[in-house]
Amino acid sequence: MASPATAAPRRTAIVTGSARGIGKAIALRLAQDGYSVCINDIAALADDINNVVNEINNSSSGTTRAIGVVADVTKASEVEAMIKQTVEQLGPLTLMVANAGIAQIKPLLDVTEADIDQVFDVNFKGVFNCYTLAAKQMIAQGDPQPAAGVGVYKIVGAASIVGFKAFATLGIYSASKWAVRGLTQALAMELAPHKITVNTYAPGIVGTNMWDQIDEALGKLHGRPKGESIKQYSQQLITLGRTSVPEDVAGLVGGFLASKDSDYVTGQTMLVDGGIIFN
Numbered sequence: 001m002a003s004p005a006t007a008a009p010r011r012t013a014i015v016t017g018s019a020r021g022i023g024k025a026i027a028l029r030l031a032q033d034g035y036s037v038c039i040n041d042i043a044a045l046a047d048d049i050n051n052v053v054n055e056i057n058n059s060s061s062g063t064t065r066a067i068g069v070v071a072d073v074t075k076a077s078e079v080e081a082m083i084k085q086t087v088e089q090l091g092p093l094t095l096m097v098a099n100a101g102i103a104q105i106k107p108l109l110d111v112t113e114a115d116i117d118q119v120f121d122v123n124f125k126g127v128f129n130c131y132t133l134a135a136k137q138m139i140a141q142g143d144p145q146p147a148a149g150v151g152v153y154k155i156v157g158a159a160s161i162v163g164f165k166a167f168a169t170l171g172i173y174s175a176s177k178w179a180v181r182g183l184t185q186a187l188a189m190e191l192a193p194h195k196i197t198v199n200t201y202a203p204g205i206v207g208t209n210m211w212d213q214i215d216e217a218l219g220k221l222h223g224r225p226k227g228e229s230i231k232q233y234s235q236q237l238i239t240l241g242r243t244s245v246p247e248d249v250a251g252l253v254g255g256f257l258a259s260k261d262s263d264y265v266t267g268q269t270m271l272v273d274g275g276i277i278f279n
């Protein structure tokens, strides 16, 4: 018996905070694997956004392409406009990667309400905006097979090892990543009837701009020279014995969570940390 006709996949992703670091590596991997991609970041990184867009478009064979959109994920209206522009220019949205995040090093007894708002605005509310507004767009597109030739739509967010075991002086950041895990689990249950999966990735110690800032702050707090904190943490904590690179995370997110192979996975937070946390 002939199998029912299926449309060729037309896969489109938004990756927030993708002008650099882990987000950039994920976006490049998605483009390599056949996704059209919206590169997003804040206005201060507009030049870096353009560089990533050009890198993708200059190496594309023509079937996929990238656009750049400046948007602050803490503002629902900006996320909504970014989704609208992406769909208009690239096609139905099949993947949202809510990657943007900020770190904060502060002992909890020094933390102010403003500190909490700053971290939770980006790491929790930003992820919430991206998750829910992407979900509304996907639901409006209808069944993913006729709409885009894929079995399920996918929503993916950035958690962290500290969403499993908090680090001292990263208390508010850790709490924000636990919150992302909770949000992911609840949304996975609510969106399953719409053929949308929701998962998060939990990197360990990745050598990005974020860890440069963490290293500097830990250095000031503990009187260590530049580069010493990341070296010590990496040596003491990582089973595989090396600091992570963004491509390690892109392998899990682009290679698996964005692929057809993860269609039966939802509500999970997947560690990619070289063996810091064993679950």
Ligand code: NAD
Pocket: 016, 017, 018, 019, 020, 021, 022, 023, 040, 041, 042, 045, 071, 072, 073, 074, 099, 100, 101, 102, 103, 122, 126, 158, 159, 160, 161, 202, 203, 204, 205, 206, 207, 208, 209, 210, 211
């Ligand atoms: P990074 O600082 O290099 O990149 C984060 C990007 O997010 C930046 O380009 C930044 O401008 C952007 N961003 C920040 N606020 C934004 C906003 N309001 N709107 C849009 N973009 C915004 O950091 P990274 O290491 O690449 O981190 C990426 C994600 O991975 C973050 O969520 C982070 O918490 C998480 N993570 C990182 C590590 C690590 O070791 N680097 C470990 C675990 C989890």
